[in-house]
Amino acid sequence: MAGRTLYDKIWQSHSVGTLPTGQTQLFIGLHLIHEITTAPAFDMLRETGMDIPFRDRTFATVDHIVPTDLRQRPFLDPEAEELISVLERNVAQFGVEFFGVQSANQGIVHVIGPQLGLTQPGMTLACGDSHTSTHGAFGTLAFGIGTSQVRDVLATQTLAMDRLKVRRINITGELGTGVYPKDVILYIIRRLGVSGGKGFAYEYGGPVVDRMNMEERMTVCNMSIEGGALVGYVNPDQTTFDYLKGRPYAPKSEAFERATSYWKSVASDADAHYDDVVTYDGKEIEPTVTWGINPGQSVGISEKLPKPEESADPESVKKAYEHMGWKPGAPILGTPVNVAFIGSCTNGRLADLRAAAKIAKGRKVDPSVRALVVPGSAEVKKLAEREGLDKIFAEAGFQWREAGCSMCLAMNPDKLNGREISASSSNRNFIGRQGSPQGRTLLMSPVMVAAAALNGKVVDAREYE
Amino acid sequence: MGDIVKITKIAGTAVPIRGNDIDTDRIIPARYLIEPTFARMGNYPFFDERFDGSGKKKDHPFNDPEYKGASILFVNKNFGCGSSREHAPQALYRFGIHAIVGESFAAIFAGNCTMMGLPVVVVGAKEIAQLMKSVEENPRTEYTVDLESKTLSYGDQKIAIDLPDTYRTALTQGYWDSTGLLRGNLDAVKKTAAKLPYITGFGS
Secondary structure (H helix, E strand, O other): OOEOOHHHHHHHHOEEEEOOOOOEEEEOOEEEEOOOOOHHHHHHHHHHOOOOOOHHHEEEEOOOOOOOOOOOOOOOOHHHHHHHHHHHHHHHHHOOEEEOOOOOOOEOHHHHHHHOOOOOOOOEEEEOOHHHHHHHHHOOEEEEOOHHHHHHHHHHOEEEEOOOEEEEEEEEOOOOOOOOHHHHHHHHHHHHOOOOOOOEEEEEEOHHHHHOOHHHHHHHHHHHHHHOOOEEEOOOOHHHHHHHOOOOOOOOHHHHHHHHHHHHHHOOOOOEOOOEEEEEEHHHOOOEEEOOOOOOOEEEOOOEOOOHHHOOOHHHHHHHHHHHOOOOOOEOOOOEOOEEEEOHHHHOOHHHHHHHHHHHOOOOOOOOOEEEEOOOEHHHHHHHHHOOHHHHHHHHOOEEOOOOOHHHOOOOOOOOOOOOEEEEOOOOOOOOOOOOOOOEEEEOOHHHHHHHHHHOEOOOHHHHO | OOOOOOOOEEEEOEEEOOOOOOEHHHHOOHHHHHOOOOOOHHHOOOHHHHEOOOOOEOOOHHHOHHHOOOOEEEOOOOEOEOOOOOHHHHHHHHHOOOEEEEOOEOHHHHHHHHHOOOOEEEOOHHHHHHHHHHHHHOOOOOEEEEOOOOEEEEOOEEEEOEOOHHHHHHHHOOOOOOHHHHHOOHHHHHHHHHOOOOOOOOOO
């Protein structure tokens, strides 16, 4: 009999039973909530008089709408103030642990879960946010859910779920200098398509992934949903255990040893059966930039923009050109940039800021560019300041901000104006995503964003290596 | 949790939205997610595609009086990709859409729709082209989506539709509002939890 994948093992140990619909009732080990997708779920608990049976398995923070400049209350935006107040009342009424605006643990849910040691291998983890797959970097079965599902997790700590297939994605060899995990995941999405992962969990592995640190693995897992996969994960290994040791919510001393043996046991067996396997050579991957209106529409930095008639989906490519205003066959190099955004749950961690700061150090942002650095959490901000990264960015002309989602989805005051073009380390280049219906987004690694900010246009950041 | 509501048939006129990979940011721009309830979401579907910066109506099927009152939405591939925001199906439902027929749907979107009793069903590329043509030629055409027989019919036409059996059962048997069903098993849930090492603090 073939061995089992991590997905199979966690699915089995968390299955409560089969529902009359044929779905599995799946236990959710960790539930993270934030201000945007939860209010109607709490309303429903109140209306029906239900409690939260496992309330110590839910943790709350604020990230999506918090301002990243002026943090005093009430916020300038009365609607933002109201929504945060609703969450504050809900967590107080139901007794949910909360990392609020002023907490040292505040930050983007997908940054603080790992940072606090809440996210651990062998768990199921759900959050009302599609980038919950980030936590899969730990060998966690983690996925985004809607508000009705948030309600179900609060009321029952379970979800009605259909089982996924598992696709193993091997990245072999090694990455070239100046090629980052962001380039790896953009490459994977480009190759497999934005809906290619539908019905699958993605298991990332191979020598390139094995060598990645936890922050790098999180960047890869984060964008699984942009490839259509609800779940993306990496098998836990010594890198994972070393990261978790000593974190506030990680098990301590002897319990840590016992936890490690459990964590090792959930990794996919060497002879595990996969529904599909794809392999890419790491050295084929270039610094990658999106040119269109979905994360699969990208090119390597040395390439030219595709011709619609050569594409598998000419209509979508035409729609992208219509919005972006480029010409087919033009180089991506030299594309002008008006705004530079470094941050988000994809690339707002300390390693991302360090890599970008290395390029910014002693240089100046082009005067035509508005450049922002938004740390993923209050802790990331503190650690970065301890290293002086804030000063490097400020001296170069980047604005140094408080933690939050910021211009990734522009629900706070950080937005594009009009037809501005943004070089962004975030995860979505959808039309209107960064706050202006006419705005344009080029996704790339934080290092590429920093280089674009200095030049006012897309450049090959390897020039700075 | 109210009474069990079984959803088996959706009948009405239709509206087509052409294009692949229509994401949930396009279905509902993020700025409307700041409202603490879904109550007003019906005002916002495709807002930035329907109105310009000054609030003037743009050319869009949801603005077209020909399609007024449509309850079935025809779409192409990978509809609803991107963000998990339930505000997207809520906006469509509250606008009046009670079934979506398309070539394929993003996973979280399809799950969200099902959990609010909004069936999303799949037909082939040829069939969706035929359906879009039929509604564009005659917006008054009446369509019936029948989940039990897995067919979509109009005039003398009958087309096979597909959806996961689990979703079909949830809708037709009235289990789509799942909280009651799940909460009924709380004892079993506690037993499953008690076997998970991280729930018990990795006790020796």
